[in-house]
Amino acid sequence: MSAPLKRHASNDAESNTTKLSTTQSKDKLLNIFIGWLSENGFNVNPKVIVTKEGSCAQYGLVAVEDIDEQEVLFQILRPLLLSPETTVIADVLEKEEDHIQSESGWVSTILALLYEYNNPSSKWRPYLDLVLDFKELDLPMLWARSEREDLLQGTGTNETVEKDLQNIEKEFEMVVLPFIKRHPDLFSKSCEDIELYKRMVAFVMAYSFTEPWSSAQDEEEDEENSGSSQPMIVPLADILNHVAKNNAHLTFENEVLKMVAIRNIRKGEEVFNTYGELSNQHLLHMYGFAEPYPNNHYDTVEIPIKLLVHAAQDVIGYSEDAFSRKKKVLHEMGLYADGVTMVVGIDGILSEEETYQTLKILTMSKEDLDVLEENDGWLEEEDESKEESLNFQHIKLLPDQWKEILSRCAKVTLQQYKDSIEEDSKSLSDCTKLTSRQKYSLYTKYGQKQILHKLTSACLK
Structure with missing residues (x-):
C-alpha cells in the first residue's frame, strides 16, 4: 500500500515525464532522506531517482535510464521496517501484548509509529519528516461528517467510514489511551489526543504493507495463528504511486524486501506499484483518491x-x-x-x-x-x-x-x-x-x- 498523498497516474501526469531534475537542492528534507537511504543500505538503483518532477503526485520514483524486467530497484533491510518488532519500545509492546489486543490488530503498529513520530532521535526521522505530513492526509475518515454525507451519498463509503470511526474511538478509549497513560515516560500529553490517533490510523491504513503470511511464518506458526500478520511501514516502497497496471512489485525475502521491475521501464517513466485489485470505493476509503471511468477495471x-x-x-x-x-x-x-x-x-x-x-x-x-x-x-x-x-x-x-x-x-x-x-x-x-x-x-x-x-x-x- 502507499501514501494517501499518492495518486493514480492520470493521463496528464503520464505525459509529464520529461522535466527530470538531477539535483534536489531546493528540497532539504528530500536530500536528507536520500542520504539516509544511502547510509542504511537501501541500494537504490542508479537508474531511478526519488523526485517530485515527473511524478504524477507529490514524490515518486522515476526512471532516469531504461530499466529491464526483473531489475531490483531498491531493497529494504528488515531492521529498517517500522514495526512493533523494530521500534525502540519493542520490549514494552511485547510485555504488554495481552493488554493491547484489539479487533483491528493494528494497535501495536500504531503505538510504534506514534512513539517514533514523537521521538526527535528516531532512526526513521528523515523518513518521517519527509512523508508524514498530516496536511496531505485526505482520507474520507478525516473529512467533516457533513461533507462526507454530501459528497459520498449512495456510494457506501460514508457508511464504511462511520463504522471505522466508531471502532477507532472505541479502540482508543479502551486500549490505546490506558496504555499511553501507563507510560508517561514514553508518551507526552499530546499523544492523548483522539484526533492525532485518527491521523495515525489513516497513515497506517494508507502507507502500510502486510506481509503475505506464507513468507512470514513457517507452517507450524501458520496453523497456530489467524493467517494475517501485523501491518508494517516500509520506507521508500510507500512513496511509489498507484496504477492498476503496475510496472514494479514488492517481494518479501528472509533478510530484505525488494522492489523489482515486473516489465521493462523506459527512461522518463514513473515506477508504479499497485495497491491491489481495488474498486474506486475502496481506493477512496483507504487512500483518498479514485480513478476516472473507465480506467479502473477493478471497479x-x-x-x-x-x-x-x-x-x-x-x-x-x-x-x-x-x-x-x-x-x-x-x-x-x-x-x-x-x-x-x-x-x-x-x-x-x-x-x-x-x-x-x-x-x-x-x-x-x-x-x-x-x-x-x-x-x-x-x-x-x-x-x-x-x-x-x-x-x-x-x-x-x-x-x-x-x-x-x-x-x-x-x-x-x-x-x-x-x-x-x-x-x-x-x-x-x-x-x-x-x-x-x-x-x-x-x-x-x-x-x-x-x-x-x-x-x-x-x-x-
Missing part, C-alpha cells in the same frame, strides 16, 4: 442483498407470510444479513453463487420452498450445475423474473445517489472547477452508476 458497486430481496417484493408482491418465510430461509443461509452484498463489476455480477442462490429462493414456488426448509440449507448440488454465469453477456439467458428483480434492484440503487448520471457527466466535463474531494467522489459515483446502467441494460436483452 465495483456493492448492493446489499437486503435491497435485492426488497426489489423482489416490489416485482412479485409476496404475501406477508411468503415474504417472511423467504427472508427467514435467506437469513438462516447467512444471506439476509447486514454486510452481505451483491458485488457487480464492470463485466457483470462477481458474487455469482450468493446472487444465484438468493434469486433462486426469491422466485421459488411454495412447494419448492417447503422442500428447501426441510433440507435446512443451501440448494442441492444438482442445482449448482445449472447455474448460469452472471456476467452481462449471459444475464439475458436468465429467467425473465430474475432479470426484472435485478433491474429493479439497480434502479432503486441509482435513486440513492444525490445526482443523476447526466449531471455527473456534466460536472466531469470540467474537473478544473472541482476540489480534489469533489473530483474523487465524483469519479467513484460516476463509475458505480455506469456499472448499474450496464446491469439494467443487460436485463433488457
